[in-house]
Amino acid sequence: xxxxxxxxxxxxxxxxxxxxxxxxxxxxxxxxxxxxxxxxxxxxxxxxxxxxxxxxxxxxxxxxxxxxxxxxxxxxxxxxxxxxxxxxxxxxxxxxxxxxxxxxxxxxxxxxxxxxxxxxxxxxxxxxxxxxxxxxxxxxxxxxxxxxxxxxxxxxxxxxxxxxxxxxxxxxxxxxxxxxxxxxxxxxxxxxxxxxxxxxxxxxxxxxxxxxxxxxxxxxxxxx
Numbered sequence: 001x002x003x004x005x006x007x008x009x010x011x012x013x014x015x016x017x018x019x020x021x022x023x024x025x026x027x028x029x030x031x032x033x034x035x036x037x038x039x040x041x042x043x044x045x046x047x048x049x050x051x052x053x054x055x056x057x058x059x060x061x062x063x064x065x066x067x068x069x070x071x072x073x074x075x076x077x078x079x080x081x082x083x084x085x086x087x088x089x090x091x092x093x094x095x096x097x098x099x100x101x102x103x104x105x106x107x108x109x110x111x112x113x114x115x116x117x118x119x120x121x122x123x124x125x126x127x128x129x130x131x132x133x134x135x136x137x138x139x140x141x142x143x144x145x146x147x148x149x150x151x152x153x154x155x156x157x158x159x160x161x162x163x164x165x166x167x168x169x170x171x172x173x174x175x176x177x178x179x180x181x182x183x184x185x186x187x188x189x190x191x192x193x194x195x196x197x198x199x200x201x202x203x204x205x206x207x208x209x210x211x212x213x214x215x216x217x218x219x220x221x222x223x224x
Contacts, residue, residue, distance in 0.1 A: 025210035040077030057092035067192035095143035098196035102142025
């Protein structure tokens, strides 16, 4: 009986110490658009959000969002994550967009509201990281042509090539908060008119979502 009580007590002392540690990152999804728009992704306007051939960060195809009179978007499916785990979004793109009509990246917060991803802390990035892939300087929450190239004028799609691709990363933990159990995001292009509607648009490729995972601790510490 004493032996049973001893091991029961020992187990209870060990239990709080057998915690979890954050491991990763784990790739949740990688969308390269080589086989079209994947199942689960939704497009608001198929005439202006479509697969484009012969211009890609990798492979042969990318997604093109063409400015039009109404707001357009492509939305991801919902991905499950463990609460409190760090999550980051990466993608490659070419934003040939007017100054006033830049493209946004938004995430769905646990309270059910969509919020644009912004530059929160450039020194220790907690959202947009401008140091990744020579990111956009002075990022104000939207990507446009002048984010990377001088002059608020169009570059014809026929003149675009692989040298125009830029890479971005967003850290989502601060925006989603520790209570998030899912991640859902979208790329949004606002309504355009006049000269802005004639810009070549937003080309997106290699969308990647990473998340850290909690795993059981591998070491056990005994109390003296």
